[in-house]
Amino acid sequence: MEPFELEEITVGELQKKMASGELSALKIAELYLARMGKLDKKKGGVNAIIELNPDAIAIAESLDAERKAGQVRGPLHGIPVIIKDNIDTADKMQTTAGSLALEGSHARQDSYVAKKLREAGAVILAKANLSEWANFRSTRSSSGWSSRGGQTRNPYALDRTPRGSSSGSAVAVAANFCPLAIGTETDGSIVSPSSACSIVGIKPTVGLVGRTGIIPIAHSQDTAGPMARTVEGAAILLGALIGIDTEDTATFESRGKCYTDYTQFLDAKGMKGARIGVARNYNFDEKTEKVLNGCLAVMKELGAEIIDPASIETAEKIREPEQIVEQYEFKTGLTNYLARLGPKASIHTLAEIIAFNEMNKDKVMPYFGQDRMLDSEKRGPLTDETYLKAQQEKLRLARTDGIDAVMLKYRLDAIVAVTGGMLWPIDLINGDHRTGGSATPAATAGYPSITVPAGYVFGLPVGISFFAGAYQEPQIIKIAYAFEQATKVRKPPRFLKTADLSKP
Numbered sequence: 001m002e003p004f005e006l007e008e009i010t011v012g013e014l015q016k017k018m019a020s021g022e023l024s025a026l027k028i029a030e031l032y033l034a035r036m037g038k039l040d041k042k043k044g045g046v047n048a049i050i051e052l053n054p055d056a057i058a059i060a061e062s063l064d065a066e067r068k069a070g071q072v073r074g075p076l077h078g079i080p081v082i083i084k085d086n087i088d089t090a091d092k093m094q095t096t097a098g099s100l101a102l103e104g105s106h107a108r109q110d111s112y113v114a115k116k117l118r119e120a121g122a123v124i125l126a127k128a129n130l131s132e133w134a135n136f137r138s139t140r141s142s143s144g145w146s147s148r149g150g151q152t153r154n155p156y157a158l159d160r161t162p163r164g165s166s167s168g169s170a171v172a173v174a175a176n177f178c179p180l181a182i183g184t185e186t187d188g189s190i191v192s193p194s195s196a197c198s199i200v201g202i203k204p205t206v207g208l209v210g211r212t213g214i215i216p217i218a219h220s221q222d223t224a225g226p227m228a229r230t231v232e233g234a235a236i237l238l239g240a241l242i243g244i245d246t247e248d249t250a251t252f253e254s255r256g257k258c259y260t261d262y263t264q265f266l267d268a269k270g271m272k273g274a275r276i277g278v279a280r281n282y283n284f285d286e287k288t289e290k291v292l293n294g295c296l297a298v299m300k301e302l303g304a305e306i307i308d309p310a311s312i313e314t315a316e317k318i319r320e321p322e323q324i325v326e327q328y329e330f331k332t333g334l335t336n337y338l339a340r341l342g343p344k345a346s347i348h349t350l351a352e353i354i355a356f357n358e359m360n361k362d363k364v365m366p367y368f369g370q371d372r373m374l375d376s377e378k379r380g381p382l383t384d385e386t387y388l389k390a391q392q393e394k395l396r397l398a399r400t401d402g403i404d405a406v407m408l409k410y411r412l413d414a415i416v417a418v419t420g421g422m423l424w425p426i427d428l429i430n431g432d433h434r435t436g437g438s439a440t441p442a443a444t445a446g447y448p449s450i451t452v453p454a455g456y457v458f459g460l461p462v463g464i465s466f467f468a469g470a471y472q473e474p475q476i477i478k479i480a481y482a483f484e485q486a487t488k489v490r491k492p493p494r495f496l497k498t499a500d501l502s503k504p
Contacts, residue, residue, distance in 0.1 A: 025078030098146025111213025128168030195463030210245020272303030277310025
């Protein structure tokens with residue numbers, strides 16, 4: 001593969017090159033777009049992008065003019081960002097969650113996230129493909145497949161899953177189509193694909209980042225978050241997203257608990273003295289566990305005190321109440337989102353989406369159905385006793401008797417676990433072959449987590465996650481950064497047709 005001028009370049013390096021005049025925002029955008037043209041849609045491509053922003057070049061030119069006039073908005077000025085196709089942009093791009101049911105849907109106003117990116121001077125370069133409806137259509141889905149966008153592929157081995165629903169965002173960053181991307185997570189959809197693509201992903205505390213204008217699954221767990229090749233890049237992007245979203249009351253709780261600059265917590269010595277518990281109650285294969293054990297040895301060398309095990313004993317019990325909560329909240333939240341599209345919208349309710357899918361099942365459901373949507377449609381309002389009890393039980397298991405209990409018992413600064421098990425071959429017929437993951441406790445609690453590259457097995461990425469209590473982003477960023485700087489694990493992908501099983 002021919003060399004790429006911007007391969008693995010960081011946000012800081014891009015800013016230096018723009019400041020010196022060596023590069024412009026326009027040139028940077030053009031280089032990334034050209035790389036996408038070579039590696040995304042062509043035969044053997046990763047298919048990470050669902051739609052290019054036709055205004056990207058004009059936006060980059062206007063930001064270059066600002067810089068020339070002496071106005072630099074901040075660390076994201078002129079930096080390309082790719083966002084997931086469930087995030088509204090009031091421009092020429094559609095917002096469809098990868099679904100043909102919403103094809104042609106144009107938002108009337110920017111989402112909170114898009115608005116913050118524009119204010120920061122970022123160039124929204126494209127929208128990324130995703131698991132259709134953020135993986136809330138079927139329990140038999142293939143991660144990274146949508147009826148509008150097709151199947152996204154892992155750049156480390158094209159026949160392997162990119163995992164999670166923010167698959168296109170993760171693949172775009174890993175493949176060097178952009179330095180930064182935005183994903184969304186309800187349970188694992190930022191950290192899981194980030195881990196699968198050997199990048200950094202931050203799932204923030206629910207309420208830290210405003211969610212207005214994002215196609216929802218469950219408001220008690222949904223959040224957008226940054227994806228990058230480095231902890232520093234993710235921290236820069238997170239800071240740009242912070243603020244009060246007047247239409248999202250969950251953000252009101254973040255007052256006095258958030259920062260507009262998370263790079264201040266990047267400390268190469270941040271592991272020293274940290275008490276880190278190891279969640280061992282996940283059934284990962286022995287090669288993945290070996291990677292984790294090697295990481296723990298590094299943490300000890302960096303001065304961390306490792307408490308092993310410090311398992312979250314309630315982890316396996318969370319999924320049942322979580323599913324009930326998701327079903328109720330999806331139906332209500334989706335109806336509210338669709339109302340934002342206005343009277344000209346062709347789809348207004350979950351029932352209409354289900355009907356559209358059935359009428360167009362040859363195109364929409366050639367591989368798997370819509371059982372999750374059907375289960376959600378059966379649910380009633382959020383005043384139902386079944387919902388209220390499930391929500392209470394979920395929080396008890398995830399918070400009170402889960403993460404909070406373990407953190408308190410062992411006096412921990414963070415908990416660490418393998419983010420997800422080995423990557424399985426893409427299987428459109430049978431769906432995902434799930435190999436375990438540690439995202440659920442932090443996701444259901446609404447607490448922050450960060451995944452960082454930890455190693456490779458058969459050339460396939462393995463990541464580890466650090467998570468802690470609400471609004472503890474500074475602590476886990478500091479710990480993750482120290483680990484990253486000591487290990488420098490990430491290797492760029494080689495776009496192999498299949499995994500090389502001769503080299504474990």
